[in-house]
Amino acid sequence: MIMQRYAAATVKTAxxxxxxxxxxxxxxxxxxxxxxxxxxxxxxxxxxRRRFSRPFAGFTLVELLVALAIAAILAAIAVPSYQAQxxxxxxxNMQGDLIRLAQFMERLYSEHGxxxxxxxxxxxxxxxxxxxxxNYSVSFDEFSADSFTIQASPVEGSPQDGDGVLTIDNxxxxxxx
Numbered sequence: 216m217i218m219q220r221y222a223a224a225t226v227k228t229a230x231x232x233x234x235x236x237x238x239x240x241x242x243x244x245x246x247x248x249x250x251x252x253x254x255x256x257x258x259x260x261x262x263x264r265r266r267f268s269r270p271f272a273g274f275t276l277v278e279l280l281v282a283l284a285i286a287a288i289l290a291a292i293a294v295p296s297y298q299a300q301x302x303x304x305x306x307x308n309m310q311g312d313l314i315r316l317a318q319f320m321e322r323l324y325s326e327h328g329x330x331x332x333x334x335x336x337x338x339x340x341x342x343x344x345x346x347x348x349x350n351y352s353v354s355f356d357e358f359s360a361d362s363f364t365i366q367a368s369p370v371e372g373s374p375q376d377g378d379g380v381l382t383i384d385n386x387x388x389x390x391x392x
Contacts (some may be wrong), residue, residue, distance in 0.1 A: 255271050302378065306378060313353075313367055316365050317365060317385070319342075320363055320365075321385075331360055336360050348367070351368065352367065352369075354366055363384065363385050365383050366381070366383055367382070367392075370380075
């Protein structure tokens with residue numbers, strides 16, 4: 216009996232013309248699943264079954280918690296760095312404001328021959344400047360008809376508190392602590 220099956224299996228040859236071959240034999244040879252009478256495909260191992268009773272609807276709680284943990288770690292790293300960069304930018308802006316104030320004082324000197332805001336250089340009166348600019352308190356540290364020193368110190372309780380005092384004088388000497 217075994218010999219008959221072997222002989223039957225070796226006698227069969229592939230047909231030369233695909234038109235005379237049944238769809239079932241063709242699908243086996245090509246590697247496709249056979250089709251039903253309606254044209255729907257059938258699995259060679261039986262009817263198709265879904266693994267889940269409903270389709271995949273969203274993220275699992277574990278996936279959401281992992282994403283939240285990653286976002287928290289990135290925020291913990293990024294926020295202090297961002298705040299340090301903002302503090303540096305405020306300090307640089309204040310340095311630029313001090314330079315502009317010193318240029319204003321030099322224009323006064325060019326127009327009047329002294330740093331006084333009035334026409335009379337014998338009575339040195341300080342020009343009016345803003346007393347608080349972007350978390351800094353600005354004032355004249357020294358002032359006379361021939362010299363000035365402008366100082367900007369951080370306002371207590373502001374983000375710039377403890378940042379150091381910025382000064383500029385009539386010679387252009389700057390000290391940025």
